[in-house]
Amino acid sequence: MGEVKVIGSSKSLFCTRVEWALKLKGVEYEYLEEDLLNKSTLLLQHNPVHKKVPVLVHNNKPVAESLVILEYIDETWKHNSLLPEDPHERAMARFWAKFADEKCLMGAFMAFWKEGEEKEKAIESALESFTFLEKQIQGKKFFSGDDNIGYLDLVMGWIPLWLNVMEEVGGMKLDDPQKFPSLHEWAQNFNEIPLIKDCLPPRDELVNYFNFAVNYNRSTAAAKQ
Amino acid sequence: MAEVKLLGAWGSPFSRRVEMALKLKGVEYEYIEEDLGNKSPLLLKYNPIHKKVPVLLHNGKPIAESLVILEYIDETWKTNPILPDDPYDKAMARFWAKFLDDTCMPAIWQIMWSKENQREKAIEEAIQHLKTLENELKDKRFFGGETIGLVDIAANFIGFWLGAVQEASGMELVNKERFPVLCRWIDEYVNCSVVKQNLPPRDKLIAFLQSRFSASSWKY
Numbered sequence: 001m002g003e004v005k006v007i008g009s010s011k012s013l014f015c016t017r018v019e020w021a022l023k024l025k026g027v028e029y030e031y032l033e034e035d036l037l038n039k040s041t042l043l044l045q046h047n048p049v050h051k052k053v054p055v056l057v058h059n060n061k062p063v064a065e066s067l068v069i070l071e072y073i074d075e076t077w078k079h080n081s082l083l084p085e086d087p088h089e090r091a092m093a094r095f096w097a098k099f100a101d102e103k104c105l106m107g108a109f110m111a112f113w114k115e116g117e118e119k120e121k122a123i124e125s126a127l128e129s130f131t132f133l134e135k136q137i138q139g140k141k142f143f144s145g146d147d148n149i150g151y152l153d154l155v156m157g158w159i160p161l162w163l164n165v166m167e168e169v170g171g172m173k174l175d176d177p178q179k180f181p182s183l184h185e186w187a188q189n190f191n192e193i194p195l196i197k198d199c200l201p202p203r204d205e206l207v208n209y210f211n212f213a214v215n216y217n218r219s220t221a222a223a224k225q
Numbered sequence: 226m227a228e229v230k231l232l233g234a235w236g237s238p239f240s241r242r243v244e245m246a247l248k249l250k251g252v253e254y255e256y257i258e259e260d261l262g263n264k265s266p267l268l269l270k271y272n273p274i275h276k277k278v279p280v281l282l283h284n285g286k287p288i289a290e291s292l293v294i295l296e297y298i299d300e301t302w303k304t305n306p307i308l309p310d311d312p313y314d315k316a317m318a319r320f321w322a323k324f325l326d327d328t329c330m331p332a333i334w335q336i337m338w339s340k341e342n343q344r345e346k347a348i349e350e351a352i353q354h355l356k357t358l359e360n361e362l363k364d365k366r367f368f369g370g371e372t373i374g375l376v377d378i379a380a381n382f383i384g385f386w387l388g389a390v391q392e393a394s395g396m397e398l399v400n401k402e403r404f405p406v407l408c409r410w411i412d413e414y415v416n417c418s419v420v421k422q423n424l425p426p427r428d429k430l431i432a433f434l435q436s437r438f439s440a441s442s443w444k445y
Binding site for chain 1: 274283286288289290293294296297300301312313315316317319320323324357
């Protein structure tokens with residue numbers, strides 16, 4: 001089916017989504033690790049608009065934006081479907097993916113980055129969004145609605161590890177097993193899947209990465225003053 | 226194909242996107258106008274998370290978020306497809322629709338709501354994004370090729386609303402000197418029959434925008 005490359009960063013949750021999807025479909029690919037502080041000519045060539053990872057390169061044609069890449073993968077390699085067949089269910093999956101990225105993920109990032117009163121507000125807002133996720137996963141093993149993980153599970157896949165690390169480094173708690181028991185259970189089940197586990201970066205490396213990001217941000221902010 | 230309803234708002238580009246797609250495909254639907262200052266129990270029931278328009282109801286099942294709705298419409302009614310068949314071309318269309326909503330539009334709104342000392346920077350950023358968009362258009366008639374597609378429908382804000390915003394505020398972002406290709410597309414676009422039929426009355430929109438800008442004491 002042609003040559004597949006992934007331009008990515010092993011610490012990036014957006015890149016791991018893409019790897020999970022390719023592995024679920026049994027697609028062989030070459031992984032090209034990017035140094036995000038020193039972006040390669042290849043990345044700038046293949047994603048001139050955003051200059052970000054991940055970029056999937058299939059037969060030398062680049063696709064950027066992780067959710068766009070997931071759908072491309074699903075439509076190009078048709079076995080082991082990621083998205084459901086039924087148009088309404090597909091629409092629901094897309095709706096929840098958008099919600100999760102815009103409200104939950106961005107909410108968690110805000111709660112991670114902000115300090116003081118702004119942090120409290122950000123945490124409150126993120127918790128509200130997580131309440132909706134909890135309702136969505138109640139009574140289901142996976143967000144896909146059946147026994148196998150699907151598109152939406154991959155989109156939510158940052159929660160078990162990345163959120164956990166952000167909570168530790170950022171000093172906040174979002175994934176509370178008492179507030180969100182179903183979501184917590186989903187996270188345990190999801191992270192146990194061998195294919196999922198295999199693509200995760202080592203936890204201590206991720207902790208260092210987030211610590212570095214906080215310090216880097218603080219030093220550039222201080223330098224500006 | 227049974228019952229189709231649309232909860233929308235006359236001035237909302239997001240709502241009009243959905244109407245354009247339904248009309249393009251010849252889908253009969255019942256339109257329900259929402260008063261966004263006084264949201265109906267129906268809207269709150271069918272879009273409890275965002276409480277926004279548009280919401281499409283098909284056989285009683287609701288779908289929210291205009292781009293999600295557009296893809297649903299394309300998958301459900303196959304006449305006059307708005308997305309290409311080829312997975313790569315489809316991915317490109319989705320990429321540019323996302324670029325419009327996540328990057329272009331927020332940058333344009335940022336100009337409107339920014340403080341005076343931030344405005345120049347906001348304008349520069351919006352110009353940069355619009356140039357990126359214009360570059361994608363190149364010498365194509367529409368973003369979708371010979372006929373309008375998902376990206377053209379998603380770009381309705383640029384095609385029509387932006388002109389109204391410019392007139393209502395006095396801010397000039399898009400003009401023929403700066404964006405010759407984009408302006409050429411705008412001309413083709415607003416004269417396209419399915420687009421023409423799905424635009425709000427220009428004067429009414431300008432008046433509405435003017436009152437909103439003055440209510441927020443925003444001045445350009």
